[in-house]
Amino acid sequence: MNAKLGHLQARLREFSMIDFSKIPRDRVGLGSQVVVLDLKKDEELTYNLVTSEEADVSKGKISTSSPIGRGLLGKQVGDTVKISIPDGTRELEILSLITIHDLAAS
Numbered sequence: 001m002n003a004k005l006g007h008l009q010a011r012l013r014e015f016s017m018i019d020f021s022k023i024p025r026d027r028v029g030l031g032s033q034v035v036v037l038d039l040k041k042d043e044e045l046t047y048n049l050v051t052s053e054e055a056d057v058s059k060g061k062i063s064t065s066s067p068i069g070r071g072l073l074g075k076q077v078g079d080t081v082k083i084s085i086p087d088g089t090r091e092l093e094i095l096s097l098i099t100i101h102d103l104a105a106s
Contacts (some may be wrong), residue, residue, distance in 0.1 A: 028072045030064055031100025036072075036092040039080070044095065047072070068092075 028034055032049045047068065048061045055063040062069045071083035072094070080093045 025099055025101050026076060026097075027099075028075050028094070028097060029099060032072075033098040034072055034094060035096040037095055039091040039093060045092075049073075 028049065030049055030051070034047050034049065036045050036047065037043070038045060046060050049064050049069050049072065050061045052063040052065055055061050055066065064070065064073060067085050068083055068090070071081045071092070075081055075094055077094050077097050080091060083090045083092065
């Protein structure tokens with residue numbers, strides 16, 4: 001129990017050091033909600049970019065360090081990205097973006 005508590009306290013310290021001014025306001029970054037179109041499957045998907053500890057693919061929460069997360073970082077609405085994944089390549093077009101700044105303002 002103490003080990004888990006220590007880990008959580010360390011994570012809180014890390015989160016408190018995040019410089020929100022360095023997270024882009026018009027591009028995909030940590031905390032963004034991104035709607036993409038999978039061009040091969042013609043399927044819309046919604047991803048929330050989170051830290052690796054919060055990641056839960058079944059709920060659309062992907063880590064910024066995952067292949068898809070890394071591929072989306074820094075992109076804007078209208079951009080198309082090709083992402084290498086274990087099953088091959090996915091081509092995603094960014095349809096809409098809500099940044100962490102937009103979420104904080106609402």
